[in-house]
Amino acid sequence: MLSKGPNPQLNAGGELQHLLTLEGMPAAIIERILDTAVPFVSIAERDVKKVPLLRGKTVFNLFFENSTRTRTTFEIAAKRLSADVININVGVSSTSKGETLLDTIDNLVAMNADMFVVRHGQSGAPHLIAQHLSARQRSHIHVINAGDGRHAHPTQGLLDLFTIRHYKHEFSRLSVAIVGDVLHSRVARSLIHGLTTMGVPEIRAIGPHTLLPTAVEKMGVRVFHDMKTGLAGCDVIVMLRLQTERMKGSLLPSAGEFFKHYGLTADKLALAKPDAIVMHPGPMNRGVEIDSAVADGKHSVILPQVTFGIAVRMAVMSILAGG
């Protein structure tokens, strides 16, 4: 479904037209999004948490997969930009009556949509929508990928980068460890691309053989199979959600076994730098990939990630819609 060739998320002038992936995204654009998100953080601290940038625009949240946090933060972001937001939970809507994805899009275009925020179980679905819009001469409508299959979750990657920069101030001297189910994680993939582009010198992936994709080393990542060596001296620890539905296969013995080896406890955290931060994209499985004491401890920046996620999504939307 993914076509090669020029980066389809940039227009002829090299400006951001859609946000589909962090792979191949120029550092200058990532930096601009992170910089623009800074003033949006303080907008959220006002009594009036709204600015008029997207007044009169209509944003469709198209979620073909369940998500509460991501959909809610996109909805809040669009509303704080004064857009009108329509949430469509497609899983229980027209597609169950047989309508195709692109027919759904055409119908929403006929309702004068300005932006689609798309989550889909199939990798490449947001890309397909972007191509379809451009084939229909609807290039003024923007597409934001809110997570597609195992492929990408670029706004999560951006908010992770924002969080790391917020606490660590720069990227060029960091060691970042990504722990757990990297194989199934679009969050990990987007973050690795973003960290690489922003010049993070050491990216580590820690997990059992069965949950680390074989291609991860080609992405410039050092692979570890035990926490002791993997966490030693790192600045940032990103815990991934163990997708418990994966447990049904033969990938993992049990949640308890996983926690014993790869769950982040205070003991394991002590191997990292004393000022290390702990991140998690949510939703967390307490006692599976992370111990409650760590999740709620002083190294944890898991809740600030959620707050920053809204500001980052406001930045992306306002850069896209400004055209």
Next chain:
Amino acid sequence: MPTEGPHGRMPEGLPDAERALAALADKMRGAVAVDAKLIGIYSGGAWLAERLAALLPGEHPVGFIDVSFYRDDYGQKGLRAKVETTTLPFEVEGSRIVLIDDVLYTGRSVRAAINELFDYGRPERIELAVLVDRGGRELPIEATYVGARVAVGRELSVVLNRAGDRFELSVEPTTSAPRA
């Protein structure tokens, strides 16, 4: 004849920025409420607000405002490349405020700034102080205090520069970037 200044073409008649600042401070001295808060519009107005706070008697709290999220040309020109964080370390509600900008031209930045301020609270009064008024208004907005007036053609932008701790004015060809 136009002369070459350190920051580009300097046509005759462009006032000296330091003298304009002194003139502006003279007009504000005694006229601005003792409890007035100074709010500079990024970037030139922000520099100016800091200088004025030092020149005016009393203690005037200083804040900074970036109007990028309130500009009316967002739909045509998009978001500015660099947006600063608006920082108002005081209550806007019930306050007497002097908005400060370097160049008053169309009035659109001031309109945006006033709109933004009202999202922080309902000020008791807003006045406007500008270093240079170049005319050309497109909105019914006038400054309360003006340092100097200049006549410059539409093809030129008047720009405030900082050279060390001194201000200088220069002109640049008008680009498609959002105007003051």
